[in-house]
Amino acid sequence: xxxxxxxxxxxxxxxxxxxxxxxxxxxxxxxxxxxxxxxxxxxxxxxxxxxxxxxxxxxxxxxxxxxxxxxxxxxxxxxxxxxxxxxxxxxxxxxxxxxxxxxxxxxxxxxxxxxxxxxxxxxxxxxxxxxxxxxxxxxxxxxxxxxxxxxxxxxxxxxxxxxxxxxxxxxxxxxxxxxxxxxxxxxxxxxxxxxxxxxxxxxxxxxxxxxxxx
Numbered sequence: 001x002x003x004x005x006x007x008x009x010x011x012x013x014x015x016x017x018x019x020x021x022x023x024x025x026x027x028x029x030x031x032x033x034x035x036x037x038x039x040x041x042x043x044x045x046x047x048x049x050x051x052x053x054x055x056x057x058x059x060x061x062x063x064x065x066x067x068x069x070x071x072x073x074x075x076x077x078x079x080x081x082x083x084x085x086x087x088x089x090x091x092x093x094x095x096x097x098x099x100x101x102x103x104x105x106x107x108x109x110x111x112x113x114x115x116x117x118x119x120x121x122x123x124x125x126x127x128x129x130x131x132x133x134x135x136x137x138x139x140x141x142x143x144x145x146x147x148x149x150x151x152x153x154x155x156x157x158x159x160x161x162x163x164x165x166x167x168x169x170x171x172x173x174x175x176x177x178x179x180x181x182x183x184x185x186x187x188x189x190x191x192x193x194x195x196x197x198x199x200x201x202x203x204x205x206x207x208x209x210x211x212x213x214x
Contacts, residue, residue, distance in 0.1 A: 038065040039073075040177075040212025046077060048185065048204035050101055051195060056081045059206070061107040061125070065214060068114040075107035075125050085133055089194025091155070094135035099193065101200065103129040103161050103185075111169070114214060121179070122166050129161035129200065131193045157192035161185065161200075167208065179208040 041062030048055050058080060063073015083099040090097045105127010113119040132155065165183025172178055187200035 035067050038068075038213035039063060040065055040071070040210050040214060042179070042208050042210045044077075044206050044208035046183075046204040046206045049202045050079065050083055050099060051199040053083045054081070055079045055083055055101065057101070057204070059208075062212070063107060065212065068214065069111055071107075071109040071111070073107050074105070075127075076102070076104045078102035082136055085194065091133050091193065092135075095137040096135055097133055098136045099195070100132045100134060101129070103127060103163070105161070114169075115171075117171050118168065119171075120166060120168050123164070123183075125161075125163040127161060128158055129187055129190070130156045130158045131190070131195055131200070132156040133193055155192075157190065157195075159190040160188040162188075163204070165204075165206075167206075169210075171214075175211060175213070177210040177214070179210060181206050181208065 039062065042060070044059040044061070046057040046059055048057060056079065057077050059075060059077035061073060061075030063071050065071045079099070079101045082096065083101070085097040085099055103125065105125050107123065107125050109121050109123040111119065111121040163183050163185045165181055167179040167181030169177050169179045183204045183206065185201055185204055187197045190197050190200050
């Protein structure tokens with residue numbers, strides 16, 4: 001009986017000793033969970049070129065900001081100025097036919113050292129781009145008669161677009177940041193409206209203000 005009790009005691013002692021030396025498995029990727037959650041919106045203006053012509057492109061994006069590092073959300077941008085269409089590429093006759101370019105998709109942003117006064121981030125938009133043609137005469141011609149035939153090309157052409165970028169970020173206030181940066185827009189399989197992938201793909205410079213809980 002004493003031998004049995006002694007054996008049981010030794011067995012449980014061995015289990016306790018083994019457990020005291022046990023460690024968690026080492027992994028390549030760590031998952032500490034969500035420690036802090038916030039969010040912000042960004043108002044941006046991009047300066048770029050489309051089909052060799054200057055294009056002004058306001059942009060809006062925002063989303064959920066996780067652990068002061070990673071933002072996931074949506075973004076959208078569109079051109080606002082006159083981008084002339086060559087006569088041979090016009091889908092309809094007009095006084096001032098112009099291109100309209102826009103994009104919409106998933107926006108992600110990774111921020112390095114977010115709590116420092118000056119830091120940087122990298123971001124990526126992936127989604128859908130589109131082009132169409134329209135006549136800007138109603139915008140520039142104050143005497144334009146709305147009863148006249150309004151020729152407008154609403155046959156938009158859609159394609160896939162990616163735009164990676166980087167920004168330098170300045171923490172102006174706890175709830176506001178200034179983030180100038182640069183990005184590169186790449187179009188894939190753009191067809192129609194007289195534009196190709198190379199016509200739509202180009203570098204963009206931007207100035208951005210961000211508001212939210214960082």
